[in-house]
Amino acid sequence: MSSGEDDLIARYFRPLATDPGAFGLVDDAAILKGASGDLVVTTDAIVEGVHFLPDDPAHTVARKALRVNLSDLAAKGATPAGFVLTLALRVVDHNWLAEFAHALGEDATAFACPLLGGDTVSTPGPLTISVTAFGRVPAGCMVRRSGATAGDVVLVTGTIGDAGLGLSLLKHGLQTGSEAAQQGLIARYRVPEPRLGIAAAVRDHASAAMDVSDGLAGDLAKLCKASGVTAEIRLEQLPLSPAVRAGLARKLTTIEDLISGGDDYEVLCTVPERRLAAFLEAAAAQRVKTTRIGVIRAGDAPPVFMSAAGDAVTLKRASYSHF
């Protein structure tokens, strides 16, 4: 009497439901045990042809679906507690599902974020994966977008622009010249690295934070707007990987593309000067690279991006938008 959905769930996803609150995915709901702190909730969906390419392997799609949410938790200073998954499938491809579930399980274990439940539905449209992830913070300690004040230092983790350039290489069939660089950039597009190592440092020291998912320029503008401030960013201080620098040199991308492209999934945060040393020390202890890229200023104008020559760069498009 069991249905096709139940069989799919039992076969592919039950092995991932290791948390007792998931009840082996046989119930209609899961439980997050009460803790003394707050529960942070975030949700992000990825759609075939929009957030990932139809040719992307199942294992990278799985990792991306979870990691874009873990990236939000990291930026909010939260420790992962679990996630629920909605999978809208056009076809049931058992090879695809096995690879997807295996990779999702590996990431769930690696990031200590167990699958708690979900829903599997059929769709006549593109494969769509929606994840809602939960994280814990001490009561009142979630880091918001809105806490930046004039004088705070603006920092970003990792490097910017790799994923956007990787997508561009895939879409336009471009070559960077180095196969290793090529694959590295594509990997950054397909499988973001959630900066969970920095969550505690962000929680303890940052005045505001968010993850960079739709382009640094646009996301910084959102943070500034929420905080009622503006910012001055030094473009020569942007953390760029050797592969991106090579792409710039070969005119495969521009600095404007790099800061307005999506899929970086780095943490953007602002830290008061007096907290900066402690923040940098905590980040270094977790081996998360952070780079100071500018400063928060009073005002309500959009953030200004300054070239090395001291000119303000005007952006045609600040960030990726779906609509």
Add this chain to the structure above:
Amino acid sequence: MSSGEDDLIARYFRPLATDPGAFGLVDDAAILKGASGDLVVTTDAIVEGVHFLPDDPAHTVARKALRVNLSDLAAKGATPAGFVLTLALRVVDHNWLAEFAHALGEDATAFACPLLGGDTVSTPGPLTISVTAFGRVPAGCMVRRSGATAGDVVLVTGTIGDAGLGLSLLKHGLQTGSEAAQQGLIARYRVPEPRLGIAAAVRDHASAAMDVSDGLAGDLAKLCKASGVTAEIRLEQLPLSPAVRAGLARKLTTIEDLISGGDDYEVLCTVPERRLAAFLEAAAAQRVKTTRIGVIRAGDAPPVFMSAAGDAVTLKRASYSHF
């Protein structure tokens, strides 16, 4: 510098984000304040052409998206605490969005389940709405599927089969004869009534519970399987509305269709005999109709459905399945 998504969210959904933990939807995450109890999490997606019809009005689609999740919370004995929404849109139709958001906001208020956050993405495919809803229960008190034991009474809320017949009328252009009955059945398909009034009674007295979303027969089979029991159901005791009885008389449906069709969104539960009087009293106090339809038996065979003549009815298909 703001993006199209942000404008959509600000325009249509910010007015719904009345809970302080939602931060007016301007942050990347929301907070559920820690409570002493457990947080129940459930997620259900609805897809155009699968769970609702392309012609269904925006306001009924909105209500259905939320209510199918509230129905799960009710069956788990939980009190709604909030929800997050993922909206995958093919087109931006402002009239549609305004109607959708208005109805969603009305339901969020009516059911005390505030919007906490979400994600709005573009899709080349059908409109897809995924909701993850949260509810609170005292620690350890979520009612599971797995607690039924032999001798427990099987009960169901409301009436069974209305929504399935409503869908059938819509899909096949059938007429029941009475316009009021016709519209009533269609309304049951489009806008389920989550039985939140019964949540406390379920929590206090039921040994097992789930909502009936994919057909009574199949869902009861799932409950029995999770509990390691079987059940004997008396078909003549099934709660049927006058409109469904008329449909049966006109041969627009069959009893098999009624118990294997989807979209009932009633609560199915099992209650030990010694708790039955208290359960019925608590349900009646909330004006939620409940009907005793059978009894749990020891064994692992699929549930048996007995006709008034005492014959076991064999079902060709126990429930709706996506795959």
